[in-house]
Amino acid sequence: MEVYGLISFQTTSQVVSSEDVLEDAGIPCRLIPLPPEIDTGCGLVCKVSLEDLDGAAKVIKEASIPYLGLYQVTLDEGVREVVKR
Amino acid sequence: MIYFDNSATSLHKPQTVYDAMDAAYRSEAYGNPSRGAYPQALDGLRALHKTRKKLSGFFGTKDPKKVALTSNVTTALNLVLNSILKPGDHVITTDQEHNSVLRPLYRMEDQGVSLDFLPLDEEGCVRISAFKNMIGPNTRAVVLNHGSNVTGALIDLREIGRYAKERDIICILDAAQTAGTRVIDVCDLGVDILCFTGHKSLYGPQGTGGIIMNVDLDSDPVFVGGSGFDSFNHLHPDLMPERFEYGTPNVVANIGLYEGISFIERTGLDRIEQHLNSLRRYFYASVRSIPGVRVYGPKKGCPVVSLNIGTRPSGEVAGILSDRFGICVRSGAHCAPRVHEHFGTQAQGMVRFSFGWTNNMQEIDRALEAIESLI
Numbered sequence: 001m002e003v004y005g006l007i008s009f010q011t012t013s014q015v016v017s018s019e020d021v022l023e024d025a026g027i028p029c030r031l032i033p034l035p036p037e038i039d040t041g042c043g044l045v046c047k048v049s050l051e052d053l054d055g056a057a058k059v060i061k062e063a064s065i066p067y068l069g070l071y072q073v074t075l076d077e078g079v080r081e082v083v084k085r
Numbered sequence: 086m087i088y089f090d091n092s093a094t095s096l097h098k099p100q101t102v103y104d105a106m107d108a109a110y111r112s113e114a115y116g117n118p119s120r121g122a123y124p125q126a127l128d129g130l131r132a133l134h135k136t137r138k139k140l141s142g143f144f145g146t147k148d149p150k151k152v153a154l155t156s157n158v159t160t161a162l163n164l165v166l167n168s169i170l171k172p173g174d175h176v177i178t179t180d181q182e183h184n185s186v187l188r189p190l191y192r193m194e195d196q197g198v199s200l201d202f203l204p205l206d207e208e209g210c211v212r213i214s215a216f217k218n219m220i221g222p223n224t225r226a227v228v229l230n231h232g233s234n235v236t237g238a239l240i241d242l243r244e245i246g247r248y249a250k251e252r253d254i255i256c257i258l259d260a261a262q263t264a265g266t267r268v269i270d271v272c273d274l275g276v277d278i279l280c281f282t283g284h285k286s287l288y289g290p291q292g293t294g295g296i297i298m299n300v301d302l303d304s305d306p307v308f309v310g311g312s313g314f315d316s317f318n319h320l321h322p323d324l325m326p327e328r329f330e331y332g333t334p335n336v337v338a339n340i341g342l343y344e345g346i347s348f349i350e351r352t353g354l355d356r357i358e359q360h361l362n363s364l365r366r367y368f369y370a371s372v373r374s375i376p377g378v379r380v381y382g383p384k385k386g387c388p389v390v391s392l393n394i395g396t397r398p399s400g401e402v403a404g405i406l407s408d409r410f411g412i413c414v415r416s417g418a419h420c421a422p423r424v425h426e427h428f429g430t431q432a433q434g435m436v437r438f439s440f441g442w443t444n445n446m447q448e449i450d451r452a453l454e455a456i457e458s459l460i
Contacts, residue, residue: 010315010322011327012130012314013134013149013327016127017134017149043313044127064150
């Protein structure tokens, strides 16, 4: 089972800006395609560990980058559950 | 060859600009930004972000979201002016403007935007004292050429910027000739929107430029189309920077622009400014002392000096300088008709010398000798 956090954005420039500030803050982040369970977003999301999700949101907010939502994703034997935080 | 047409474009770029662009193309590492989540598409997106971040620091906004990348300053100015001005608005601008400001404004004048022009004084400097009296209840924006591409005359921004801000008038700056020749901090100068080009004194490639949007404004997008996201929305995103970006951007050119600005930062903008001022000061003072030469514009300015020799057509002089001496200068009207009307040089034009970082005093001496030989 894999559990991780996702942060969705309205634009791709917000996603890449967030990746940049998270890197500066030492929070590992990957850019991945927007999962279909999330109905709004620009097609890319920031994937972070669940432990880092709140900290990442704080860093992004402090950088004045607006995000649309925070999500907890659980992947268990091919079944994905996405819960909005 | 001596290249004195840096106001048109800087011919000599830093080696790092060539190397970075060459490597970027050959690496095949940069895909279409915002059009995928695979490494090449993401690296295209990251490359643009890196350039926006560099520009935001260079122009003092510190926020990459406020930077939109365009293909040149004319595009930037057209996008800004056409997106924020509406029929009934009043705009104050200057007689120093380039056609990249004048023509969009003239077209809008036909559509109901009213215009006033700050005049030039005897030396060719904008009389900013006239600004306050031109302001009316519907004055929406002031559009200012930071440095004349004809005379090099600089405009004193601080007073206008401060006064405009007090009255909610949008201050728009055309920094085509000044970006990269002196420090421009939009917050410090009270500039709301700055339009710049990348291929002149920022030493990037042609096909680069942009908008620094230092203010939150409602605006109508001028061009709409592919943004790479929100595909089912009939409307183009109204957010920075996507509001002013449409279709596939030139990633490799913007990688070159990043390296051009990095070169300026490594060299030191103060040092570059001092060098350009020295070249201009020496040329201006020396060429003015040659009998029969008329120099236009003030003693101090951005690295541009225009002149005429007697009544000889400027094109003829420029042609001789090129053919006989290998000196590249521009002649004619320089896309700034109101400056020529001010000096009465519509027919003769002017011969323009414009300097860059790679020019030196020996080249100026050779130009002075060449000019003296034409008297």
